[in-house]
Amino acid sequence: MxxxxxxxxxxxxxxxxxxxWLKKSTYFLFMLRExxxxxxxxxxxxxLVQLYQLTxxxxxxxxxxxxxxxxxxxxxxLVVLLFALYHSFTWFQSTAVILVLRIGDRVIPREIVTxxxxxxxxxxxxxxxxxxxxxxx
Amino acid sequence: xxxxxxxxxxxWGLFSAGGVIAAFLVPIHVIIAGFxxxxxxxxxxxxxxRSWLVRIYLFVLISLPLYHWAHRFYFAVNDMQLGIPRxxxxxxxxxxxxxxxxxxxxxxxxx
Numbered sequence: 001m002x003x004x005x006x007x008x009x010x011x012x013x014x015x016x017x018x019x020x021w022l023k024k025s026t027y028f029l030f031m032l033r034e035x036x037x038x039x040x041x042x043x044x045x046x047x048l049v050q051l052y053q054l055t056x057x058x059x060x061x062x063x064x065x066x067x068x069x070x071x072x073x074x075x076x077x078l079v080v081l082l083f084a085l086y087h088s089f090t091w092f093q094s095t096a097v098i099l100v101l102r103i104g105d106r107v108i109p110r111e112i113v114t115x116x117x118x119x120x121x122x123x124x125x126x127x128x129x130x131x132x133x134x135x136x137x
Numbered sequence: 138x139x140x141x142x143x144x145x146x147x148x149w150g151l152f153s154a155g156g157v158i159a160a161f162l163v164p165i166h167v168i169i170a171g172f173x174x175x176x177x178x179x180x181x182x183x184x185x186x187r188s189w190l191v192r193i194y195l196f197v198l199i200s201l202p203l204y205h206w207a208h209r210f211y212f213a214v215n216d217m218q219l220g221i222p223r224x225x226x227x228x229x230x231x232x233x234x235x236x237x238x239x240x241x242x243x244x245x246x247x248x
Contacts, residue, residue: 088159
């Protein structure tokens with residue numbers, strides 16, 4: 001494979017400052033979208049740490065959940081929620097670009113595909129909430 | 138180079154699956170675990186995690202978005218041009234997701 005690679009020393013590289021993504025709002029939003037994945041991952045790791053408390057019994061788990069009611073953790077979860085919603089919305093938008101739905105010969109507009117995704121998201125969220133309430137004991 | 142090219146579809150597939158899981162499932166879980174349970178809107182004594190089905194669901198919920206993070210974070214940090222070498226960064230990101238998967242499986246199996 002390396003034989004077909006061009007000689008790197010002969011390639012032209014335009015110098016881009018490390019702050020390029022702060023120069024334009026669309027670049028900045030792109031970077032926020034990419035970084036949303038970090039906040040989602042941090043939330044899931046924290047959730048796993050909370051679940052791990054169950055190995056010390058239900059009291060440890062409840063006590064850990066109670067600690068998360070401090071202003072700092074609430075702010076953390078608010079930031080996570082905003083990033084998670086931004087990820088969902090941008091994901092549904094890009095799904096609409098990739099997933100071209102048709103009725104007969106007519107292509108369904110992207111806005112409608114995005115709206116269908118958002119509708120499915122709302123329904124799934126409601127089902128998870130109802131199942132959680134039904135199973136939590 | 139050759140190895141990187143053959144494993145890319147795997148990582149991209151995991152990234153994509155993780156993106157779907159994160160988009161559809163994560164916001165409601167943030168509301169439940171980040172607000173509703175800590176603020177006592179909903180009491181959760183932890184009983185539902187005894188169910189194997191719930192644990193398998195949680196394994197998918199937690200592990201797949203880690204690959205989504207790995208893929209996006211790797212390329213975002215590269216794009217930021219911070220001068221961080223690519224190979225160690227890739228190892229940290231994708232390796233981190235694999236370690237996270239194993240830890241999640243271990244924790245959930247022990248509950």
